[in-house]
Amino acid sequence: MPFARRNVRWPHLAALAVLAAPASLAVAAETEAELGRTWHGPATMAAEAAAKQAAKEAIVPPLPKPARPPVTESAPDAAKPAEPAKPVEKTAATPPTDEADTKASGNKNADTPKKKALTAKQLFGTVKSAAPLTARAVGWYAKGCLAGGKPIAVDGPGWQVMRLSRNRNWGHPNLVALIERLAREATKAGEWPGLLVGDMSQPRGGPMISGHTSHQVGLDADIWLTPMPDRTLTRREREDMSAVSMLKNAGEVNPKVWGDGQVKLIKRAASYPAVERILVHPALKKALCEAAGTNRTWLGKVRPYFGHYYHFHVRIGCPKGSDNCRAQPPVPDGDGCGQELTDWLKRVAPKPKPKPPATAEKPPAKPAKPAPPKPEMTLADLPPDCSTVLTAGGHVPPTEPAVIVDRSKDAGPVKDMTVRTAAPSPPPAAKKTPTKAATN
Numbered sequence: 001m002p003f004a005r006r007n008v009r010w011p012h013l014a015a016l017a018v019l020a021a022p023a024s025l026a027v028a029a030e031t032e033a034e035l036g037r038t039w040h041g042p043a044t045m046a047a048e049a050a051a052k053q054a055a056k057e058a059i060v061p062p063l064p065k066p067a068r069p070p071v072t073e074s075a076p077d078a079a080k081p082a083e084p085a086k087p088v089e090k091t092a093a094t095p096p097t098d099e100a101d102t103k104a105s106g107n108k109n110a111d112t113p114k115k116k117a118l119t120a121k122q123l124f125g126t127v128k129s130a131a132p133l134t135a136r137a138v139g140w141y142a143k144g145c146l147a148g149g150k151p152i153a154v155d156g157p158g159w160q161v162m163r164l165s166r167n168r169n170w171g172h173p174n175l176v177a178l179i180e181r182l183a184r185e186a187t188k189a190g191e192w193p194g195l196l197v198g199d200m201s202q203p204r205g206g207p208m209i210s211g212h213t214s215h216q217v218g219l220d221a222d223i224w225l226t227p228m229p230d231r232t233l234t235r236r237e238r239e240d241m242s243a244v245s246m247l248k249n250a251g252e253v254n255p256k257v258w259g260d261g262q263v264k265l266i267k268r269a270a271s272y273p274a275v276e277r278i279l280v281h282p283a284l285k286k287a288l289c290e291a292a293g294t295n296r297t298w299l300g301k302v303r304p305y306f307g308h309y310y311h312f313h314v315r316i317g318c319p320k321g322s323d324n325c326r327a328q329p330p331v332p333d334g335d336g337c338g339q340e341l342t343d344w345l346k347r348v349a350p351k352p353k354p355k356p357p358a359t360a361e362k363p364p365a366k367p368a369k370p371a372p373p374k375p376e377m378t379l380a381d382l383p384p385d386c387s388t389v390l391t392a393g394g395h396v397p398p399t400e401p402a403v404i405v406d407r408s409k410d411a412g413p414v415k416d417m418t419v420r421t422a423a424p425s426p427p428p429a430a431k432k433t434p435t436k437a438a439t440n
Contacts, residue, residue: 116401119376123390123397124206125404128167131204131392135173136322137217138205138385141315143377144325145386146205146218152176152197158183159195160228162238163408168199168208172218174274174319175200179221182269191264194228196243197221198311198411204389207377210406217325219318222311223269224411225262243310245413246284250348253287263291269314270298276328279305279313282344289337299335304344310412324385 124145135148149170154161159179161169171179179197186192201218202208214220226244233241246262248254266288270278280288282304292299305313318325332340379387390397 117378117380118398118401119207120379120382121207121209121376122401122404123379124202124204125209126398126402127202127204127390127395129203129393129395130170131389131395133389133392134321135319137172137219137318137325138322138389139217139324139383140326141214141217141220141328143381144205144217144383145389146170146172146201146203146216147385147389147392148173149201149203149205149218150176151203152179152200155232156180156183158187158228159197160233160238161197162224162241163198163411164235164238165408166199166406168202168215169197170203170205170218171200171221172316172319172322175219175221175316178272178274178314178316179223182223182265182272186265186268191268192227192261193230196224196226196228198224198243206382206386206390209404214315219316221314222411223265223314224311225258225265226310227261239408242409242413243411245310247281247309249283250350251283251286251345253283258284258287260291263288266302266312267292267298269312270301274316275301275314276317277313277315277331278302279308279315281305281307281309282341282348284309284312285336285341286345289335289341292335296335296337299337300331300333303331303336304341306348324383 130149130151131147133147135150138145138147150173151170152159152161154164154169179195183195187194198221199208199212199215200221201215205216205218207213207216212220224243225246244257246253246258266278266280269275278301280302285302285304288302289299315328318327379390
C-alpha cells in the first residue's frame, strides 16, 4: 500500500500535522459540515477535541437585552394620551408659599384659623353688675372702664330713667349724686318739671355695644330736653318713647319746643363746679348765647358738637382717688359765642347740591373708596387695670363671641331729617288737584 509506506517513511510529516491542527480547526470543521462527512480519523478527532477546549476557554460577552415595551392594561388604552407628570414634592429646600403648599408641608396651623380676641364691648356689654371695688374712673372717657359703679334709681324725686333694657343707668357715685341734685334743685325752683335720664354707663363701664364712643368711665350722662310727664311712665313707654328735636333747621331752634325751661336747666347744670363740659348742637349753643344775658360765665362750658339736638351731654371731671383717670384739657377762655360758634354753624349747615356739568363729554369722577373700618377695641387696648375691673368679684368673662343686639329704639326723634344731616326739614308736599281723567 503506497500511502501507508509514505507515512512510515516520513514520520516527521505526521508530527507537523498534529502541531498545525489548532490553526486549521475552524476551517476543517466548516469543511466537514459542508461536505457532510461522518468518518473521523485520529488526526481529525484530535483537532475536534482541541477546538472544544478552546471554545470553553474563550470569554464571550453576553448579548445586550432588547428594551422592554411599556406595559399597558389593554390594547384600547394604547390610543389614550399620556397623563401629565406629577409635580415634584416640595422639600425643606422649597418652603411653601401659599395656603395649599402650607397644608402639603404638614403645618397643623394651616387648617386652624387664628382665633380672634373678643372685643371689649362683648366683654363689658354682657356684665350685669358693678365691680365690687373702690369707686374710681379708669382711663379716658372713650377708652376706659369703671370700678365701684353705682346705679341711679329708675324713679326718683324729679327724674325717670329711660331705655331700661340697656342697663346703662350706672356711673361713678359723684355723677349719680350730681344728677340727683340737678333734678331736685331744678324741680324745686320750678324751672323744669323733671329729668328724663338717658344713657349713662354700663355697670363696669367700657365700650358699649351700640351708640356712644365715650361714656366708658362713668363720668358722662345724657339728659333729654323733652320735659318729664307728670306721671310715671310704664316700662314699655320708656322703651318706645322718642325724644323731641329742638331744631327748626340746621342753624335755628324750634320755638314751639325750645324755651326758657331748657335754657335754665342747662345753665344750672353748667354752674356746678364738678361739671367740666356740656355738649349741645351748635344751633342750641347759638340760642343759649342769645338768651344768656349779662351773666355769661357758665357759657364757656357749653361746647357745640354734632348731634345733641334732642338731649344735652353732661360730663364731670376725674374724681379724687381716680389716679388712672385721664383728665381733659381745660375749656378755652371766653363764652364761645364768637368765631368758634360761627365755624360750627358752617359745619352743620346743609351742603349745596353739586351743579351738573356744563357738558356731558367728561364722565363724572369715580367716588373715592371709603376708608376701611377701624378695628374694634379689645381688652388689650384698654388700661391694664380694666382686666382687674372685668374679673372682680369672681366674674368669668365669656370666651366665645356672643351676638349682642340692642333691641331698644334709638332715643332720637323718629323720621327727623336732623338725625343725619342737621338740615332743614323738607317743605310739605303740595296737594294734587284731581283731574277730569282721575275723577272719571
